[in-house]
Amino acid sequence: MKSLLFIINIFFSPIIFAQDLIDTDGDGIPDVEDHCPTVKGPKENNGCQWQEMICYSTPTIYFDKDKTEISESELKQLDNFISSFLNSLKVEDIEKLSIISYTNLDSDKNKLKRLAKKRAENVKKYMIKNNKIFKNISIELKLDSDLRWKECIDEECPEWKLKEENRISFGIRKEKPSN
Secondary structure, X not given: OHHHHHHHHHHHHHHHHHHHHXXXXXXXXXXXXXXXXXXXXXXXXXXXXXXXXXOOOXXXXXXXXXXXXXXXXXXXXXXXHHHHHHHHOOHHHEEEEEEEEEEOOOOOHHHHHHHXXXXXXXXXXXXXXXXXXXXXXXXXXEEOOOOOOXXXXXXXXXXXXXXXXXXXXEEEEEXXXXX
């Protein structure tokens, strides 16, 4: 019986050991320890690639068509975001925080650019007024890109659909740890 166990152990040990060494993506992390075994990534991130933007629940701030003022209801959303941002993320880990301003389609691209920029600047001013930590926040303009209601290009749309196109969202880029 002991000799049978010995033979089984000798026969199967290399197979079990070899499975511990398999590294499908070649990143130096065995598949049994790699959270992303088919995609190369650093050991500090469990074998997964670093993400450019981290997933973080951020509000969408909506604007009325052709308006740049933040409404009272949207200010409450913005206040909640500022509070949760400051309480849940280590600010020193944030590489970049962006205000992303979207607009609906319009034939006058200059008008759209002015609206999108003014909306983003108003949000930025409000955030800085609440906490100076937001002074380096960047602004990105997305003129008629990323439309939620693409059918609004060719037809009249209800006001609520247009409002959803005139929005601000936030992008948060988390700093990559140094190797």
